Amino acid sequence: MAMENLKQFLVALSAAAAVGIVSIIFVLIWVLNYKEGFAWDGGLAEFNWHPVLIVIGFIFFQGIAMVAVFDFHNAAKIPNMYSLHSWLGLTALMLFCLQLVLGVGIYLIPVTPASWRAAFMPLHVYGGLLLFTSVIAVALMGITEKLIFGLSNPKYKDSPPEAIFVNVLGVVLVVFGALILWIATRTSWKRPSDQVLHTLHTSGEGEDSSKVGPVLSQLSDGTDAEPFGDIRRRSNKLDDQAN
Template sequence: MAMEGFRGFLGLLVSALLVGFLSVIFTLIWILHYREGLGWDGGALEFNWHPVLVVTGFIFIQGIAIIVYRLPWTWKCSKLLMKSIHAGLNTVAAILVIISLVAVFDYHNARNIPNMYSLHSWVGLIAVILYFLQLVLGFFIFLLPWAPPSLRAVLMPIHVYSGLLIFGTAIVAALMGITEKLFFALTNPAYSSFPPEGVFTNTLGLLILLFGALIFWIVTRPQWKRPKETNSTLLRPNGGTTEGVESPMADNPDNNMDKSDSELNSEGAARKRNLALDEAGQRSTM
């Protein structure tokens, strides 16, 4: 399927993937080269999983999950498949985030450091709670087939808005986390004396911000939105390439069908109404 401004999209997608990938690599270099590396010992090595998993899951994977509907190569795939990929990526990210929280709470408790006193921890925990709410609500309302189309239409703009808000809040929390960690860790030489680790990790912060900016641009261009499903793909159980023949009757699905076709069609029709409302909801948001 043709996409308006495809070359621009491709350039931005490649940039986003590159910057997101670089953010993960920079986080790993920070932890493995400048910090003590990774481990699960109740000490600094365990804490270090926190930034690695947050940047990988809560930033990079969440960002990709947000733009997955916009990849034109997937427009021939069913909406259900794309929803499953969107939900699957967010589930993987959510699991990484939970492990990252276990790592930091475990580290604090082992060292008798208080939990949840900093603004970073408040904002980060709010983002994680909203992310799980979003995941569960999204699963029951948009992935499972039971929610009425009218409910989906009402909730889709909220789902899109809160998804972007959570992603933005995760970035805020990540940059506050980097700030905290650098002030804690860089004492000799001090952060204020421009040590290589400070400059390097500041650059990581800018990469995360740039990744967010690219994802926001890609996801708010109306011309790059997945097109609405059309009758031809939804209401022709006997048409299309598998049959190899297009009969004039294929345009009217009420002809030539037996009982099972009828069920398929009424399902198809419901799904179509559904998707149309769904799309209307999405389109009204951005």
């Protein structure tokens, strides 16, 4: 990676991390300052675990977040799964579990053929980006829904301080998502083609490279990849020049 590209990548990554931290701070301030804090007694404070855990870590805390909202609904006699927010949220959760199982099964198990790894890679990358953007959309719907139903005096349409604050939280989440997507889709910040091919090939133990060559001839971004023989010859040539 060229030094200029490296600097741009570090700036974008730092900006994304900073915005992500700001979004966590915002959602914590919202719950602790404007709401009732945290509890696990079936009251309103129990629901607050849901937005906080979704924002902080959809992956790590997703199970506890789903339990909190269902338990709150059951205690308050509120129907479950009636809103678009809940439908898409549960769909994203199921798709994430599928993405996790397929990712572990295909890329972490050494006996998986390299041809399978290469064929699944474009779908795996697309699925990750789709899930990430979907979760942000679900979070935006959820916080808007909470403001509409939760604010009564003054109402959400009257733009009280809580409504303005949470709207800013939504904007921060969108900016964070945009930065992450920018970083993830920048071609100059991706690993070189030969490194991707080498990783996929060496991870699939014992498979003949002649069998995976046609599959690995193109990467997920549609660019042609060098055959393994050409990679080795070019590497040896560079070594000879260095000596």
